[in-house]
Amino acid sequence: MIRHLAPLLFAIALPVQAWAAELQLLMFEQPGCIYCARWNADVAPEYPLTDEGRAAPLRRLQLRDPLPDGITLDRPAVFTPTFVLVADGVEQARIEGYMSEDFFWPMLARMIAAAGQP
Numbered sequence: 001m002i003r004h005l006a007p008l009l010f011a012i013a014l015p016v017q018a019w020a021a022e023l024q025l026l027m028f029e030q031p032g033c034i035y036c037a038r039w040n041a042d043v044a045p046e047y048p049l050t051d052e053g054r055a056a057p058l059r060r061l062q063l064r065d066p067l068p069d070g071i072t073l074d075r076p077a078v079f080t081p082t083f084v085l086v087a088d089g090v091e092q093a094r095i096e097g098y099m100s101e102d103f104f105w106p107m108l109a110r111m112i113a114a115a116g117q118p
Contacts, residue, residue: 021087023056023115025108028077028084030063036081039098052108056085085111
């Protein structure tokens with residue numbers, strides 16, 4: 001009897017995230033970008049410690065480099081920084097530029113929620 005229940009118990013025990021799309025936050029940057037430097041000072045140190053950072057780990061990309069395999073964007077990034085939320089490698093939403101933490105965090109939270117993540 002227990003042998004027959006094991007697959008069911010295993011399925012119930014799997015974390016919900018196993019069924020959710022894998023999110024990443026792509027950050028397009030380039031040397032000399034003062035707004036990238038501001039983001040790095042204001043947000044980068046705490047990013048991996050936040051709920052948003054755990055839901056969508058950061059992946060840094062250089063603006064002029066070719067896109068990595070498996071990444072599909074609606075359009076190329078042309079400004080730095082540009083933050084693109086991808087689910088399983090496909091663009092879901094983006095933030096172009098960086099003004100302040102007060103703008104960045106709420107926008108990112110909305111993007112993650114719209115992508116169907118807690």
